Structure formats: C-alpha cells, structure tokens
Amino acid sequence: MKYKKHVFICTNTKEAGKKCCGEERGMALVQAFKDEIRNRGLQTQMRAQKTGCLDACNFGPALVVYPEGTYYGNVQLSDVTEIVEKHLLSNEPVKRLVLPY
Template sequence: MKYKKHVFICTNQKEGGKRCCGEEKGMVLVNAFKEAIKTRGLQMEMRAQKTGCLDACNFGPALVVYPEGTYYGHVQPEDVQEIVEQHLLQNQPVTRLVLPY
C-alpha cells in the first residue's frame, strides 16, 4: 500500500435540491484535509481526495478513512485538525463523528 492513510471525502452533487455532501462543504473539506496533510509534511504517507457518493447522504458531509474503513459524518471544516491529529496520526478515531456502519 502506498499510503498509510487515505481519506476519501464525498463531493457528490445531486439534482433537484436533494441533500448531498458536495453541497454541504465537500470541496472545502477536501482542501482543508490536503492543506493539513501538506502542512505537516505527510503527503508521501497520507492522501486526501474527493470521491463520489459514499451512500451516507443523511449524515453529510461524509468521509471515510482507509485502510480502517472508518466512516465519519456531519464533518465540518473545524473538525479537520482533530481528525488529522487524532485519527490519521494517532490511530484513534474521533468517536463523536464516527458513523455506526
């Protein structure tokens, strides 16, 4: 595996006003995770990127961290630093945001 941690952030867009992560800060979160990883010099070990629907629309904005497969919901830009520090660096999921999948 190339990366120790891989963060996929939903940026899906739905038609007709349906709730979706892309409308709820998807790309803001992608950029925040990328910046947090880059600032710490971790871009060779960790990656954040946009993805399509994670089928967690009711919990959006949503993301998943691999290799664990930990799903997060209701993630806001102010949660990014906590997820990076606690989960990506210390392998401790941020339990208040973890989805029960």
C-alpha cells in the same frame, strides 16, 4: 500500500432539493485535508481526495478513512485538524463523528 492513511471525502452532487455532501462543503473539506496534510509534511504517508457518493447522504458531509474503513459524518471544516491529529496520526477515531456502519 503506498499510503498509511487515505481519506476519501464525498463531493457528490444530486438533483436540486436532495441533500448531498458536495453542496455541504465537500470540496472545501478536500482542500482543508490536503492543506493540513501538506502543512504537516505528511504527503508521502497520507492522501486526501474527493470521491463520489459514499451512500451516507443523510449524514453528510461524509468521508471515509482507509485502511480502517472508518466512516465519518456531519464533518465540519473545524473538525479537520482533530481528525488528522487523532485518527490519521494516532489511530484513534474521533468517536463523536464516527458513523455506525
């Protein structure tokens, strides 16, 4: 595998009135993760990118970290540094954000 950790952030949008991650900071989260990874010089070890629906709309904004397959929900911009430090660097999921999948 090329990357030790791969973060997929949902940026899906839906019809007006339906909850979706894209309208709930999806692209802002993508950029925040990319910035955090780049600022730490980790771009050859880790990658963050947008993805389509993760089927966790009610818990959005949602993302998943591989290779573990850990799903996170209700992720805020203020959570990005903690997820990078604890999960991506120390393999310790941020329990308060982990979805029960």
